[in-house]
Amino acid sequence: xxxxxxxxxxxxxxxxxxxxxxxxxxxxxxxxxxxxxxxxxxxxxxxxxxxxxxxxxxxxxxxxxxxxxxxxxxxxxxxxxxxxxxxxxxxxxxxxxxxxxxxxxxxxxxxxxxxxxxxxxxxxxxxxxxxxxxxxxxxxxxxxxxxxxxxxxxxxxxxxxxxxxxxxxxxxxxxxxxxxxxxxxxxxxxxxxxxxxxxxxxxxxxxxxxxxxxxxxxxxxxxxxxxxxxxxxxxxxxxxxxxxxxxxxxxxxxxxxxxxxxxxxxxxxxxxxxxxxxxxxxxxxxxxxxxxxxxxxxxxxxxxxxxxxxxxxxxxxxxxxxxxxxxxxxxxxxxxxxxxxxxxxxxxxxxxxxxxxxxxxxxxxxxxxxxxxxxxxxxxxxxxxxxxxxxxxxxxxxxxxxxxxxxxxxxxxxxxxxxxxxxxxxxxxxxxxxxxxxxxxxxxxxxxxx
Ligand SMILES: [Zn+2]
Numbered sequence: 001x002x003x004x005x006x007x008x009x010x011x012x013x014x015x016x017x018x019x020x021x022x023x024x025x026x027x028x029x030x031x032x033x034x035x036x037x038x039x040x041x042x043x044x045x046x047x048x049x050x051x052x053x054x055x056x057x058x059x060x061x062x063x064x065x066x067x068x069x070x071x072x073x074x075x076x077x078x079x080x081x082x083x084x085x086x087x088x089x090x091x092x093x094x095x096x097x098x099x100x101x102x103x104x105x106x107x108x109x110x111x112x113x114x115x116x117x118x119x120x121x122x123x124x125x126x127x128x129x130x131x132x133x134x135x136x137x138x139x140x141x142x143x144x145x146x147x148x149x150x151x152x153x154x155x156x157x158x159x160x161x162x163x164x165x166x167x168x169x170x171x172x173x174x175x176x177x178x179x180x181x182x183x184x185x186x187x188x189x190x191x192x193x194x195x196x197x198x199x200x201x202x203x204x205x206x207x208x209x210x211x212x213x214x215x216x217x218x219x220x221x222x223x224x225x226x227x228x229x230x231x232x233x234x235x236x237x238x239x240x241x242x243x244x245x246x247x248x249x250x251x252x253x254x255x256x257x258x259x260x261x262x263x264x265x266x267x268x269x270x271x272x273x274x275x276x277x278x279x280x281x282x283x284x285x286x287x288x289x290x291x292x293x294x295x296x297x298x299x300x301x302x303x304x305x306x307x308x309x310x311x312x313x314x315x316x317x318x319x320x321x322x323x324x325x326x327x328x329x330x331x332x333x334x335x336x337x338x339x340x341x342x343x344x345x346x347x348x349x350x351x352x353x354x355x356x357x358x359x360x361x362x363x364x365x366x367x368x369x370x371x372x373x374x375x376x377x378x379x380x381x382x383x384x385x386x387x388x389x390x391x392x393x394x395x396x397x398x399x400x401x402x403x404x405x406x407x408x409x410x411x412x413x414x415x416x417x418x419x420x421x422x423x424x425x426x427x428x429x430x431x432x433x434x435x436x437x438x439x440x441x442x443x444x445x446x447x448x449x450x
């Protein structure tokens with residue numbers, strides 16, 4: 001299944017509150033990591049299970065496997081529950097009136113991880129945990145469900161690919177193959193999905209969907225002691241499995257500049273895409289690139305010479321400490337005449353970071369903001385900026401943010417904050433000099449052809 005949670009995760013970062021919630025972490029004997037976070041005033045609970053398994057774990061001849069496994073894990077029968085019973089239970093017990101079912105319970109396979117979540121009423125938490133433990137203990141995949149879900153995965157991917165933005169990303173992606181694999185879900189074409197077998201999915205789930213490879217998060221209103229006891233009772237006896245070794249995805253840097261233009265059929269807008277393979281050699285580089293990312297976004301927001309009808313997506317993404325990342329900018333530019341001018345202006349700004357990256361006082365502000373985020377403070381749910389977003393989506397996003405954080409950094413947020421403290425204008429400058437160069441830039445322009 002696919003959902004839209006990620007798109008508002010970024011929005012939540014800076015809008016944090018000082019009010020503290022309580023958090024407890026535990027690791028069970030079978031290596032299952034558990035994060036319990038209690039949020040005052042929260043009348044619902046989110047249960048989220050996240051696995052270190054994703055598109056990067058698909059073998060070359062089994063594209064789409066991780067995505068199909070996610071679907072089947074979601075709907076299959078378990079020892080105590082019938083096919084689709086868990087899913088139906090979540091939809092019927094969300095306590096969120098009028099919500100789209102896929103908002104109160106959903107799952108997503110990303111390049112790097114897969115997560116399942118449900119928003120439920122606190123009095124259903126015991127049952128939810130029992131269901132989660134039951135499916136973590138093993139699922140029974142029926143041939144009918146398997147066939148249905150192959151069909152659904154095919155149509156989901158057709159749907160994703162038919163949108164102009166995704167078409168642009170797919171072309172971009174295919175130019176790089178493995179270099180920037182998270183830009184669009186590489187969830188397999190029809191031919192790939194139709195060659196997969198039930199046994200492939202079983203093998204995948206047996207390997208990756210195991211306590212040693214998972215984090216369970218419970219976030220919202222509940223009683224700590226009661227929940228801890230329930231979790232220990234239901235999850236402790238599930239066989240651990242093994243944490244899986246995963247191949248790093250290093251990209252080459254300074255592999256030469258590329259500039260290409262494409263016409264997109266049926267699109268009514270243009271896209272400007274600029275990327276730099278970057279970072280990944282040290283934590284300091286990663287932090288420098290995150291700062292540059294924010295700096296660029298702020299500059300574009302405040303400079304009146306940029307087109308203002310849309311803002312660019314600007315991301316520095318890096319899957320894990322071992323991997324190389326990528327600074328990625330994608331901008332929907334409606335007025336064709338502004339495409340080239342905008343491109344030159346953005347590039348000029350980026351190249352400048354190797355000379356004058358950031359004023360010292362501004363760096364201090366950025367460091368403060370980022371350190372608050374690394375401490376994973378709760379968002380200020382009363383902030384008017386969130387007024388348009390339904391609470392169950394806010395809390396689901398928050399859970400995802402919390403899960404991603406614990407996935408990447410586990411207990412190392414102190415290490416992250418101390419490295420951030422050490423950042424200087426010079427360290428940012430030297431990272432910019434290394435990666436953000438005219439030799440390393442890849443520019444793609446997608447036009448409507450009109
Ligand atoms: Zn799907």
